[in-house]
Amino acid sequence: MQELNKHVKSINHLLERYGVRFGIYKDGVFKEQLFPFDPIPRVIGKEEWDEIEAGLIQRVTALNLFLSDIYGEKKIVKDGVIPPEFIFSSSGYLTACEGLKTPKGIASHISGIDLVQGKDGKWYILEDNLRIPSGASYPLIARDLCRTASPGTFAGTHVADNRDYPKMLRDTMDYVSTGGLNVILTPGRYNAAFFEHSYFAEKTGAVLVYNTDLTVEDDKVYLKTAAGNQRVGAIYRRTSDEYLDPLAFNPESLIGVPGLFQAMRKGNVAILNAPGNGVADDKGIYYFVPKMVEYYLGEECKTNNAPTYLPYYEEDKKYVLDHFDDLVIKDVAEAGGYGVVFGNTLTKEKKADFIELIKTEPRRFIAQEVIDFVDLDILDEDGVTLIPRKADLRAYVLTGEDVRVWKSGLTRFSRNPDSFIVNSSQGGGFKDTWVLQH
Amino acid sequence: MLLDFRYRMALEFSDPVEDQYFVMRCIPRDTDRQKLTELSTEVEPDTAVRSDTDGLGNSMLYGLIREKHTSFLLTVSGTVETTGSLYEEHEDPSAVELFRYTAPSGYTQPGPELLSAYTMLAETAPADDYGRLIHYARYVRDTMEYLPGTTDVHTTAEEALRLRKGVCQDYAHVLITLLRLAGIPARYAAGLMRGEGESHAWVEANCSGYWYGIDPTNNLLVDDSYIKFSHGRDYEDCMVSRGIFRNPRAIQTMGIAVSVVPEDQEAAPQQ
CATH class of the missing domain: 2.60.40.2250 (Immunoglobulin-like)
Incomplete structure (x- = not known):
């Protein structure tokens, strides 16, 4: 590990040269920024990992069952486990997806589950990301570069090889494919994850395509090539649901594929991840995930949610108003670290306004205890000093024939020493995540 | 007929x-x-x-x-x-499906204009759901002026009520928003009415389990001279x-x- 520290400059230089960037929209302007790499990995021991892994498999299994249920019979609502308001007023719930049957019954093929480790040693789930979470390419490529810079580092350790991610992704696509090519549909170069799309296309053998390369005829999707149309069986996409198909969603979308959604409804193509998944990774629905696990699997939930309160319930609302300063309040409609407010940071007037807002729109907010999570050391710019920073872990769970957790993950840290927000869109950096085999 | x-x-x-x-x-x-x-x-x-x-x-x-x-x-x-029936489909008032039509949708997010109209109407509104349906529909009809060209397909209920103008789509959205504020499930209906012209839109509200059709543009109960193509949360579902x-x-x-x-x-x- 010491060895790696010496190479931090050259690795970051290589990342820059490879174009490992993160695009971000701020105030309506597209900016590309480098995503700084810190050479000190997060190391997770085997026993600890086994526990995390079992919990994530259980969680993602339940989330997929929930998605099939919600766009079908809605048993979990009829049985009173989740109030119907939380489904129908969720911005991620799509009426168009009612009755949708996804190939092999899988809706969330790639799930990015964000965890933090509390000072009590326990891991907590921060949020579930079921709408094609990005970021897996960062630790993958960083590991490659580290291996190049310092080949000895991995020879003598028991770090699980993480180079199997593209294979896992390909297996998932092949499993749900309805027959034909696998494609990666990118909205293009001005998208946060463009680098990742081209990287995965290369590594999985899928064809990198723009929307205009695809066409739908007789409810089937084709890739237009010089040699004629070729049938497409699985589409990994980043384009958000709203813009995916102008005939089914936003009619003004110019980045969608007309007819794609109907092709999917007819069972003629798999879309990874399926449209409509937003209903399951809604911050309001998060509260109910442990209940889903019990409901669908009849098991006790193995993952820990951060203690969460829903102002929707009178009892919880009272608690939130009484303990406002100790809580972090999240607007369920916002993502990526936006719309997150720490109660104790507000001025008196702002606080009064916010409390009023919670009272009038209780369904819109959740409140959570602030988890005091462990700091990880990062290497300061001088290359010698270690400084502690807040960090989380995004674990990648792939659902195909089995549910598998990638033995690696994206560890993100906040640049600002006082900040608990580690989203890459908020200007942090990342580390590799080492999972030990023994 | x-x-x-x-x-x-x-x-x-x-x-x-x-x-x-x-x-x-x-x-x-x-x-x-x-x-x-x-x-x-x-x-x-x-x-x-x-x-x-x-x-x-x-x-x-x-x-x-x-x-x-x-x-x-x-x-x-x-x-x-x-x-000639004035209602259709008895649905259990506690049915999960009804909640689809009480949650605000894209066109029916209430803003200050609708909230103040709702508060004002609350003072005179009857206690029963059907009575309120008639009461709100009359308000929409009396408040709005039918004027094609003043609104377009993107106009929300809030914007239309602020203008006090619009076409059948806007009348329907305003009424739906008021009904949902009152906790009455309300859906958008698109179709045709007897005569000639263009396609039409109206509202269906669920009162005590029955879906009643009401046409706020003409202040009429929907009867056997209407033909329904589709229903949904708002215009978007019924284009x-x-x-x-x-x-x-x-x-x-x-x-x-x-x-x-x-x-x-x-x-x-x-x-």
Whole structure:
């Protein structure tokens, strides 16, 4: 590990040269920024990992069952486990997806589950990301570069090889494919994850395509090539649901594929991840995930949610108003670290306004205890000093024939020493995540 | 009553277009109040027309014209048998499905204008849901002025009420928002009414388990002279026509002609 520290400059230089960037929209302007790499990995021991892994498999299994249920019979609502308001007023719930049957019954093929480790040693789930979470390419490529810079580092350790991610992704696509090519549909170069799309296309053998390369005829999707149309069986996409198909969603979308959604409804193509998944990774629905696990699997939930309160319930609302300063309040409609407010940071007037807002729109907010999570050391710019920073872990769970957790993950840290927000869109950096085999 | 209906959409393009996709929701859906007994569809240029039902059970017709063309004509005609009942489908008032129609949707997010109208109406509103439906519908009719061209397909309920102007779509959105504020499940209905002109939109509200149709634009209860194509949370779920074509230079002009006449009366002259 010491060895790696010496190479931090050259690795970051290589990342820059490879174009490992993160695009971000701020105030309506597209900016590309480098995503700084810190050479000190997060190391997770085997026993600890086994526990995390079992919990994530259980969680993602339940989330997929929930998605099939919600766009079908809605048993979990009829049985009173989740109030119907939380489904129908969720911005991620799509009426168009009612009755949708996804190939092999899988809706969330790639799930990015964000965890933090509390000072009590326990891991907590921060949020579930079921709408094609990005970021897996960062630790993958960083590991490659580290291996190049310092080949000895991995020879003598028991770090699980993480180079199997593209294979896992390909297996998932092949499993749900309805027959034909696998494609990666990118909205293009001005998208946060463009680098990742081209990287995965290369590594999985899928064809990198723009929307205009695809066409739908007789409810089937084709890739237009010089040699004629070729049938497409699985589409990994980043384009958000709203813009995916102008005939089914936003009619003004110019980045969608007309007819794609109907092709999917007819069972003629798999879309990874399926449209409509937003209903399951809604911050309001998060509260109910442990209940889903019990409901669908009849098991006790193995993952820990951060203690969460829903102002929707009178009892919880009272608690939130009484303990406002100790809580972090999240607007369920916002993502990526936006719309997150720490109660104790507000001025008196702002606080009064916010409390009023919670009272009038209780369904819109959740409140959570602030988890005091462990700091990880990062290497300061001088290359010698270690400084502690807040960090989380995004674990990648792939659902195909089995549910598998990638033995690696994206560890993100906040640049600002006082900040608990580690989203890459908020200007942090990342580390590799080492999972030990023994 | 047996009603003969015809819905005709003509598109003209200023420059030849290709890869034109269309999705239409202009087929009367079968309900307790209406049954479709005859249907025929014509499309020019000729192409295969597929049909399916969407997530809410509305019928769709869709298709694709690859070749270059400068006009598109779609005609759907047939016969519907309507009953005089003022409501349809008894649904258990606690049914999960009803919550779809109490949550605000894209066009029906209440803002200050609707909230203050709702508060003002609360002072005089009757206690029962059906009474409130009639009360709110009358308010919408008395407050809004029917003025085509003042709003467009993007206008929300809040914007329309602020303008105090609009067309049937806006009247429906305003009424739906008021009903949902009162906790009464309300849905948007698109279709035709007896006579000639364009397609129409109205509101269905669930009072004590029954879906009542009310037409706020005309301040009428929906009876056997209405034909429903589709229902949904708002306009977005019920767009009669959706489509896209290739050629950024082409400007599209749309003409809609509909007619609904009782079968025992002479058919309206062709337009």
